[in-house]
Amino acid sequence: MTDPASPAASDTDDLTDRLRKAGFRITRPRQIILSIIASQAGHPDARDIFQEAVKQDARISLATVYRTMKLLEDEGVIQRHAFEGGPARFEAAEGDHHDHLIDIETGAVVEFTSERIEALQEEIADRLGYEIVHHRLELYGRRKNT
Amino acid sequence: MTDPASPAASDTDDLTDRLRKAGFRITRPRQIILSIIASQAGHPDARDIFQEAVKQDARISLATVYRTMKLLEDEGVIQRHAFEGGPARFEAAEGDHHDHLIDIETGAVVEFTSERIEALQEEIADRLGYEIVHHRLELYGRRKNT
DNA sequence: ATGATATTGAGAACTGTTTGCAATAAGGTC
DNA sequence: GACCTTATTGCAAACAGTTCTCAATATCAT
Missing domain, CATH: 3.30.1490.190 (Ferric-uptake regulator, C-terminal dimerisarion domain)
Structure with missing residues (x-):
């Protein structure tokens, strides 16, 4: 299982492995949401992510986006920011604090x-x-x- | 009008004058709320203020507290803080930034x-x-x- | 005292987020 | 691959905090 020499196919694949090892099921909604936050550059809010996700699978619900963001936040995959007067916005946690x-x-x-x-x-x-x-x-x- | 030498009767009285001059009516709810934020030391939220206000006049509504806080914020009388995961909390704006x-x-x-x-x-x-x-x-x- | 109108109270509406629950689907086991 | 356990989903309802609507009321200038 531990195969540090193999070239990572992509960040997203690394992530799914990490989450799977942490005991989470890699569901279709989660795959989609992961790919979105991996590609998305800015600081999208839940609705942004939901709208993107729906394009890839119309049956994804906003509740699942929120649940997944919570999970990813707990796992340290993303960070949540509550800027003034607006919904929470998310950002991939890429090590460096800023x-x-x-x-x-x-x-x-x-x-x-x-x-x-x-x-x-x-x-x-x-x-x-x-x-x-x-x-x-x-x-x-x-x-x-x- | 400018009378810096006269001893201020109280902060609250100064404030009501200021607000009246700005064209606002000094209503009972506003008087009560002003006196609360003048006495209250900490960083109360709308519900805290509402609960205090109700003690002085049972018919005051939470909506009025919110409306008054907005007014006072616009007038620079108070500051609104949105700390993490909770309601907005207010604080008398006493000049010094912190x-x-x-x-x-x-x-x-x-x-x-x-x-x-x-x-x-x-x-x-x-x-x-x-x-x-x-x-x-x-x-x-x-x-x-x- | 009177009148114009700013302000109120009550509750509905709204935004952002979470939750309860039955239906679904991961992923380990054979 | 089929099967089973149970995590996860979608949906809708619930929730928290705040704002808004609107008729009734109260402030303040006259």
């Missing part, structure tokens, strides 16, 4: 990282007697007319 | 400020070609057993 800048005009999301901010957060929490479990840094702004 | 650390066990909110983080945020947004309209920094953590 924060978000949301364009308040278009809803577009720009990702960024800052070691220094991270460090300062730790410092602050520490000073207050807390250890950070997770955090959320969102900048809401509009594009400058340069 | 961020929040939320105790994931108790829901308690600790406020903090960091000039340095603020500065870094500006720097990042600037580099990305954006100007920050507002932002949100929330640390979710648990108390350290010192």
Whole structure:
């Protein structure tokens, strides 16, 4: 079973293996949803994913999308973001942590990282007697007319 | 009108004047809600405020609480926070900006400020070609057993 | 006191999400 | 491949938080 030398057919195949090993059944809805979040670049919400999924199998339900997102979140496959005034949006968890800048005009999301901010957060929490479990840094702004 | 020397009778009275001058009617529900957010220390949600209000006037409705919170937010009297997985929570806007650390066990909110983080945020947004309209920094953590 | 109209209360409507349940279908076993 | 156990699905109803509709009421200028 453990065959690290074999070239991964695709990320999606890796994922299905991982999920199967975790005891989950790889159902048709799940395959479809996995392929969607693998291809989809941005930060789609449940409805976006549902609409894509329906194209591939008309009988998939929104409830299944939500259930699958929950499962994938628990498994660390995706991350859920609750930006202001809107539905939760999802993003493939590709290792690296990052924060978000949301364009308040278009809803577009720009990702960024800052070691220094991270460090300062730790410092602050520490000073207050807390250890950070997770955090959320969102900048809401509009594009400058340069 | 501008009379900075006169001792303010109370914050609430100042506020009602301000709102009246802005063209709003100072109704009983509004008076009650104002007094609640003036006294209430923490970060109550709409239901908390509603429950307090009902004690003073049993016929106040939750809808009115929501409407009033919206009004007060628009007027800059309060700030609305949407912490993870829960209803919006409100806080009197007392000038100074601050961020929040939320105790994931108790829901308690600790406020903090960091000039340095603020500065870094500006720097990042600037580099990305954006100007920050507002932002949100929330640390979710648990108390350290010192 | 009176009138114009902003505001209210009550409940329906709405959005986003979760859940109960019977029907379906994975995937291990023979 | 057929069979069986049980995880998973689809559907609809339930749910939480919030907003809206609309007739009734109350505020404030006159």
